[in-house]
Amino acid sequence: MATREEVARRAGVSPSTVTYALTGKRSIKPETRERILQVVAELNYVPHFAAGALAGGRSKTLAMLFPGSAAGISPVALQYITGAVNAASERGYALILWPGDNADMNQIATLAKSGLLGAVLLMEIHLRDKRVEYLLDQEVPLTMIGRTADPSGINYVDRDFEEVSKRAIDYFSELGHKNIAFLSQASERQTKDPRGVDQRFQSSIIENAKKRGIVATEIPSLNDPNSGRIAYQLMRKRYKKVTAVLALPDLATIGFINGAHEEGLSIPEDLSVISVNTPKTQINMSWPKLTTVDLPAYEMAAAAINITIDQLEGIPNPEKQQLWIGDLILGDSTAPYKK
Numbered sequence: 001m002a003t004r005e006e007v008a009r010r011a012g013v014s015p016s017t018v019t020y021a022l023t024g025k026r027s028i029k030p031e032t033r034e035r036i037l038q039v040v041a042e043l044n045y046v047p048h049f050a051a052g053a054l055a056g057g058r059s060k061t062l063a064m065l066f067p068g069s070a071a072g073i074s075p076v077a078l079q080y081i082t083g084a085v086n087a088a089s090e091r092g093y094a095l096i097l098w099p100g101d102n103a104d105m106n107q108i109a110t111l112a113k114s115g116l117l118g119a120v121l122l123m124e125i126h127l128r129d130k131r132v133e134y135l136l137d138q139e140v141p142l143t144m145i146g147r148t149a150d151p152s153g154i155n156y157v158d159r160d161f162e163e164v165s166k167r168a169i170d171y172f173s174e175l176g177h178k179n180i181a182f183l184s185q186a187s188e189r190q191t192k193d194p195r196g197v198d199q200r201f202q203s204s205i206i207e208n209a210k211k212r213g214i215v216a217t218e219i220p221s222l223n224d225p226n227s228g229r230i231a232y233q234l235m236r237k238r239y240k241k242v243t244a245v246l247a248l249p250d251l252a253t254i255g256f257i258n259g260a261h262e263e264g265l266s267i268p269e270d271l272s273v274i275s276v277n278t279p280k281t282q283i284n285m286s287w288p289k290l291t292t293v294d295l296p297a298y299e300m301a302a303a304a305i306n307i308t309i310d311q312l313e314g315i316p317n318p319e320k321q322q323l324w325i326g327d328l329i330l331g332d333s334t335a336p337y338k339k
Contacts, residue, residue, distance in 0.1 A: 002043035011039045022110060041106055059118035062088055062308060063096045063108060065131075066123050074223060075282050076250045076297050077123075080145060083301030084121060091309050093118070105131055109138040119308045121145060121301075125156075125196050143308045145301065147196045151321065155311065157304040160323040161197070164293050165204040167328050168246050168274045171291075173212040176337035177244040177272060180209065181235050183228070183256060185249040186220035201248055201276070217242065221252040228255025229262075236263065243337050244272040253278065257286050257333070268335035280329045288332035293325075300324050 008015040013036060020028055021036040039045075064084050066077055073081075081097060088095040096117075098108075111117040118141065122131060125146030132154065135142050143155035172180055182205050185198055202218065209216035217239050221231040231252060235242060247253040253275045260267055267273055267288060275283075276293045283290040303322055310317040 002045040011036045061094045064121040065098045079297035080301040083298035087302035087305035105134045112140040143304045155307050155320045157300045157322045160325045161200040162204045163325045165208045169208040172244050179215045179241045180244040181217045181242045183247040223249035223251050225255030228252030229259035232256045232259030247275045250277050272334040291331040291334040294327050
């Protein structure tokens with residue numbers, strides 16, 4: 001079995017630098033860290049420096065990979081993070097927050113094998129997620145906030161997109177709207193592997209709209225206010241018959257509504273809006289107050305943490321795969337259709 005000293009010699013660094021690269025206790029140059037991790041992988045080195053300090057050899061530290069972008073962390077992502085942090089703390093665990101865009105799966109697997117990391121929570125799940133495949137192959141305990149195309153045997157907490165879409169579409173139908181648009185979340189990078197949330201919402205909205213005799217047109221947008229404003233302008237230019245909008249990305253929804261106000265459109269008199277990814281605690285962030293199918297992000301993240309810790313501690317949990325819906329909360333952004 002390889003030793004820390006062997007890794008250090010191969011990488012051309014001191015043994016202490018190897019430790020710093022694996023623990024993050026001190027900052028080192030990115031190129032040095034990358035070289036060390038490459039040698040770690042080549043030698044299949046698994047450090048054991050933390051195992052003796054752990055009760056029963058089990059780490060009380062979890063890692064949460066959360067989404068980040070140039071626009072920052074969205075209010076919804078913060079709800080997930082807060083729920084996870086508080087739930088972990090209540091059960092005596094620490095939670096490392098790891099920006100998903102910069103996550104090194106090899107390093108995470110190494111930390112888990114070394115005993116420094118107990119399990120991983122993954123967000124922004126894609127239908128064919130290579131991160132999930134890798135961590136499962138490395139036998140790293142994980143829980144998904146979201147789902148892959150086939151989540152059989154994997155812990156997850158996700159939304160019941162079919163029911164969420166049905167509640168929103170049914171309400172639009174009750175109000176008499178027959179021509180709607182749905183604001184979907186586009187990726188900043190083109191990919192053949194869509195996020196599960198996007199694909200499942202898209203198909204369920206179209207299906208439920210068809211059942212109600214409603215025409216549903218997709219308008220993609222990045223999740224930032226300016227992109228939402230541009231999406232509004234596109235909708236008014238191309239789809240003038242639209243009388244209601246079902247919005248998915250939370251920040252873009254705010255920009256979309258602002259775009260309508262800037263052009264003198266009245267919400268809800270001229271255009272009704274329902275958000276399906278805005279928690280009820282945040283519906284006052286826009287004017288008028290949003291109608292929403294509440295996204296219980298805080299509670300979902302807490303549930304994911306408890307599933308994870310139960311697995312680590314060998315506690316039976318019959319609900320290792322959970323689907324959440326959320327209540328329809330009526331705000332001031334929806335009104336009956338006017339001919």
